[in-house]
Amino acid sequence: MATFCMFGDYTHGAVKEISAERTTKATAAIGACGGTVKAGYVMLGEHDILLIVEFPGIENAIKASVELTKLLGISFTTAPAVTVEEFDRLIEGE
Numbered sequence: 575m576a577t578f579c580m581f582g583d584y585t586h587g588a589v590k591e592i593s594a595e596r597t598t599k600a601t602a603a604i605g606a607c608g609g610t611v612k613a614g615y616v617m618l619g620e621h622d623i624l625l626i627v628e629f630p631g632i633e634n635a636i637k638a639s640v641e642l643t644k645l646l647g648i649s650f651t652t653a654p655a656v657t658v659e660e661f662d663r664l665i666e667g668e
Contacts, residue, residue, distance in 0.1 A: 575610070575628040578635045580642075581651045582623030588647035596646060603645055607638035623648065626655075 601611050604627055613626040629635045632654065639652040656664070 575630060576632070576635075577612070577655045577657075578627050578629055579653050579655050580623075580625040580627055580635075580639065581621040581653070582625070582642075582646075582648045583650075584622045585647050585649070591647065600642055600646060603641050604638050607641060608634040609638055621651075 597614075604611055604625075607629070609627045609629040611625055611627050615624045616622065617624055627635070627638070629638065635652050635654075639650045642648065642650050
């Protein structure tokens with residue numbers, strides 16, 4: 575499984591719909607795309623939400639990003655992430 579950071583930005587309409595039920599629906603949508611939510615954070619600053627998610631591959635991450643936007647009205651930017659330890663192994667293997 576690969577790790578992805580999903581950065582979400584609320585629209586005005588999406589803010590009106592905030593609820594624990596919607597969070598449950600979002601988690602289920604990620605699961606339906608083959609993913610698992612490892613952590614979720616609400617943030618101040620450039621982005622409103624950060625989800626740390628594992629997916630089998632990039633195709634699953636893309637599908638989940640689009641599905642969440644359609645379901646929630648929250649725009650997501652999704653980026654792959656590797657741990658510092660994984661990065662070091664990649665670089666040292668060159």
